[in-house]
Amino acid sequence: MLGVGQKFPQFSLTGVVSNDLNNAFQPFDSNSSAGKWKIVFFWPKDFTFVCPTEIAAFGKLNKEFADRDAVVYGVSTDSEFVHLAWRKDKEELRNLPFPMLSDIKRELTSALGVLDAEAGVAQRATYIVDPQGVIRFAYVTDLNVGRSPEEVLRVLDALQTDELCPCNWKKGEDTLQAA
Template identity: 40%
Template sequence: MTTSLINTEIKPFNASAFKAGKFIEVSEADLKGKWAVFFFYPADFTFVCPTELGDIADHYEEFQKRGVEIYSVSTDTHFTHKAWHDSSDTIGKIQYTMIGDPTGAITRNFQVMREDQGLADRGTFLVDPDGIIQAMEITAEGIGRDAEDLLRKVKAAQYVAAHPGEVCPAKWKEGEETLAPSLDLVGKI
């Protein structure tokens, strides 16, 4: 049975990854004190996946300006990530970390493993600097995600973290009015 991971701490992990032309090791310790997005996808060399990863790549600088690191994750190996990076113009522009999870341990930790296929669902997880999951989204195979909407959610999560007692309403964009929940607000919205 799947339970919500919102407000839970990410589980420890160690993984090999591909980033900036090099193989690196990544663990949960690398995330402490930083915002992070884990962007799970089914497989390299597929169809919707490169459009999503390319969209994130196009917005990576904006995420970096907000202090957010991106970690794409599939059950492919870090070697496969490098081969895909080297052979695809879309994937070749990626500068963020591409984690290989061939054992599926990380994918299972985030509860997005399709056990019958050994592939990840399309899952997005926003993790705060304390390692706590603040937002998550899981979509079906054919539904691609939008980096601009993810960036909007990052901004909202960062705003709420920096402004205790305030919340961001639907469609909130940076600079817009927020809400301060109180007894006086009940039934007035």
């Protein structure tokens, strides 16, 4: 698995950005949001139980991420057509403010090392990538355990201070000074 300090792989994927079939699909690649922080999170499968709770929670925090000059990309190995059907079917996904990217060829998940070999799907992974394309945070949980988007936001805040941040530090609190 690629980790902190390594370059995030180049990618070119199709994303679902609306529920209207005429303009639902858009291409996204490594340069789509050049100069911005990227929050890239992966879920195992569409039409499951844990995944929509996380996706909706990232959606609720999208404005907070945007206020920090960060874009959010959600990714799974399902096709863009499955993403669109799930968006239309699941109330909490209908108005997502970020694209649902399709890694159907499993190129990005494989390059990152987050393709679950046994299940053949993306692991429940989250990355924070800085504007230079360097991974600054990597987080993977068991396929059955949801993650905390609030924690991802907290870590982004800490990374953006470029300071030493103690345990459980929150935006607005004092950072540490090296002696």
